[in-house]
Amino acid sequence: MCWFMYHTQSLEMWVMVMELYPGFSLYRGLYEFAQYAQLEGGMRWEDLNDSENGMKEVLIIMFVDWLVVLFVAYGIDRVVSPGSGVRRRKSQNSQKKPLLSFWKPSLQSKDSTLNVQMDKADVNQEREKVDQLLHESSTSHAIVCDNLQKIYPESDGNLEKLAVQGLYLAVPRGECFGMLGPNGAGKTSFINMMIGLTKPTTGTAFVQGLDIRTHMNEIYTNMGVCPQHDLLWETLTGREHLLFYGRLKNLKGSALTQAVEESLKSLNLFHGGVANKQAGKYSGGMKRRLSVAISLIGDPRVVYMDEPSTGLDPASKNNLWNVVKNAKQDRAIILTTHSMEEAEFLCDRLGFFVDGSLQCIGNPKELKARYGGSYVFTITTSSDQEEEVENMVQHLAPSASKVYQLSGTQKFEIPKSEIRIADVFQVVETAKRKFTVFAWGLADTNMEDVFIKVSREARQSNALT
Numbered sequence: 269m270c271w272f273m274y275h276t277q278s279l280e281m282w283v284m285v286m287e288l289y290p291g292f293s294l295y296r297g298l299y300e301f302a303q304y305a306q307l308e309g310g311m312r313w314e315d316l317n318d319s320e321n322g323m324k325e326v327l328i329i330m331f332v333d334w335l336v337v338l339f340v341a342y343g344i345d346r347v348v349s350p351g352s353g354v355r356r357r358k359s360q361n362s363q364k365k366p367l368l369s370f371w372k373p374s375l376q377s378k379d380s381t382l383n384v385q386m387d388k389a390d391v392n393q394e395r396e397k398v399d400q401l402l403h404e405s406s407t408s409h410a411i412v413c414d415n416l417q418k419i420y421p422e423s424d425g426n427l428e429k430l431a432v433q434g435l436y437l438a439v440p441r442g443e444c445f446g447m448l449g450p451n452g453a454g455k456t457s458f459i460n461m462m463i464g465l466t467k468p469t470t471g472t473a474f475v476q477g478l479d480i481r482t483h484m485n486e487i488y489t490n491m492g493v494c495p496q497h498d499l500l501w502e503t504l505t506g507r508e509h510l511l512f513y514g515r516l517k518n519l520k521g522s523a524l525t526q527a528v529e530e531s532l533k534s535l536n537l538f539h540g541g542v543a544n545k546q547a548g549k550y551s552g553g554m555k556r557r558l559s560v561a562i563s564l565i566g567d568p569r570v571v572y573m574d575e576p577s578t579g580l581d582p583a584s585k586n587n588l589w590n591v592v593k594n595a596k597q598d599r600a601i602i603l604t605t606h607s608m609e610e611a612e613f614l615c616d617r618l619g620f621f622v623d624g625s626l627q628c629i630g631n632p633k634e635l636k637a638r639y640g641g642s643y644v645f646t647i648t649t650s651s652d653q654e655e656e657v658e659n660m661v662q663h664l665a666p667s668a669s670k671v672y673q674l675s676g677t678q679k680f681e682i683p684k685s686e687i688r689i690a691d692v693f694q695v696v697e698t699a700k701r702k703f704t705v706f707a708w709g710l711a712d713t714n715m716e717d718v719f720i721k722v723s724r725e726a727r728q729s730n731a732l733t
């Protein structure tokens with residue numbers, strides 16, 4: 269290499285070519301620096317013009333190299349990263365551009381087509397709605413989730429966890445959307461992404477047209493949250509909490525005072541000096557009501573409530589439901605709950621989540637009709653009569669299936685198409701003449717049956733795949 273340096277004049281062209289390799293040009297530059305280091309003052313700017321050292325060429329070549337590598341890396345990134353590629357293709361193909369520039373399809377919206385299970389017509393329909401909304405200027409939907417996904421990385425011996433899988437969801441203003449699902453289904457993980465506590469692994473969501481990945485600060489001014497666990501200051505009173513959060517939402521003066529007083533009254537925190545008591549001295553139910561009041565203060569357009577009625581007595585629960593029902597008039601509410609009664613009472617639409625993915629979506633009536641094409645027949649006799657009862661039910665409806673049996677109590681699902689209610693009465697009356705029937709009942713499918721059915725089917729299909 270050094271020999272080469274001494275003979276640069278004759279081999280100038282070759283050296284220039286070799287300098288196109290960044291490693292060589294770096295070596296050449298360092299070599300020249302080293303030569304000048306022996307002189308007094310080292311290398312100066314004017315020395316760049318010295319044709320003897322070739323430093324000027326080295327710098328030009330390095331700059332050109334940097335530019336070329338930059339563009340090559342960008343190109344490779346566009347080709348290798350699927351999301352970017354999709355986005356480019358999409359914008360080329362798209363005739364209609366979204367008016368809101370940030371309402372663009374997220375990185376993986378098309379690539380995940382294969383992941384969508386084609387048999388979930390309602391879930392697919394929701395996805396199509398999201399796709400359509402993303403290409404329109406419509407702001408009718410306060411919340412739009414575009415292939416939202418959360419993966420918790422492997423840590424402390426725990427395996428990687430896919431908590432939310434490619435979720436597509438559009439919630440319009442004026443709707444209360446209920447997220448239902450067994451423990452660990454991913455409901456809280458979803459809410460945590462929506463409120464900015466965690467970042468989505470892929471995909472995104474738009475709240476009032478603002479991207480949760482980049483515009484969370486703007487979103488906060490229009491968002492209310494009732495977290496799963498109350499986040500309250502022990503030493504502040506209920507009123508002080510509401511004044512604090514009201515100010516954060518830009519309420520001032522009489523508007524703030526009025527909003528706080530109304531909020532305290534509506535959630536039964538006003539009378540008996542409760543409003544001026546420190547939150548640390550509140551009961552669990554009072555804390556919960558204060559959390560709900562905080563989530564609604566300042567008239568936020570979007571509210572998330574994670575199991576808001578946990579720990580409330582029946583009267584407080586009823587009161588809370590009325591507050592939420594009134595509150596949803598002009599805002600989008602996403603609510604998670606384990607109470608099917610609450611879900612049915614409050615929510616316009618329900619989504620069932622199992623293992624992080626949306627299994628079905630629709631209004632409570634639709635879901636019951638879809639998953640509940642059967643009656644639930646329950647009968648209690650002595651254990652000795654179980655077989656006879658089973659035969660009787662099989663005779664009544666050959667497709668009936670037993671779902672539960674314990675000490676003489678049996679539960680059957682009977683397809684609605686196979687029986688008339690009058691027939692069931694007749695069969696039971698006949699049975700009563702033969703043996704003792706302690707109790708019996710015939711019920712239409714309720715949301716709990718839907719919940720159990722959806723969870724069971726999803727888990728079975730997950731186990732198969």
Ligand SMILES: Nc1ncnc2c1ncn2[C@@H]1O[C@H](COP(=O)(O)OP(=O)(O)OP(=O)(O)O)[C@@H](O)[C@H]1O
Binds near residue numbers: 431454455457
């Ligand atoms: N920080 C975390 N790191 C790793 N895994 C997590 C983390 N948080 C949640 N999980 C896992 O992600 C899955 C979803 O949890 P999540 O709390 O979202 O469920 P959930 O539906 O809200 O449950 P619940 O109804 O019990 O509140 C669970 O398996 C949970 O163990």
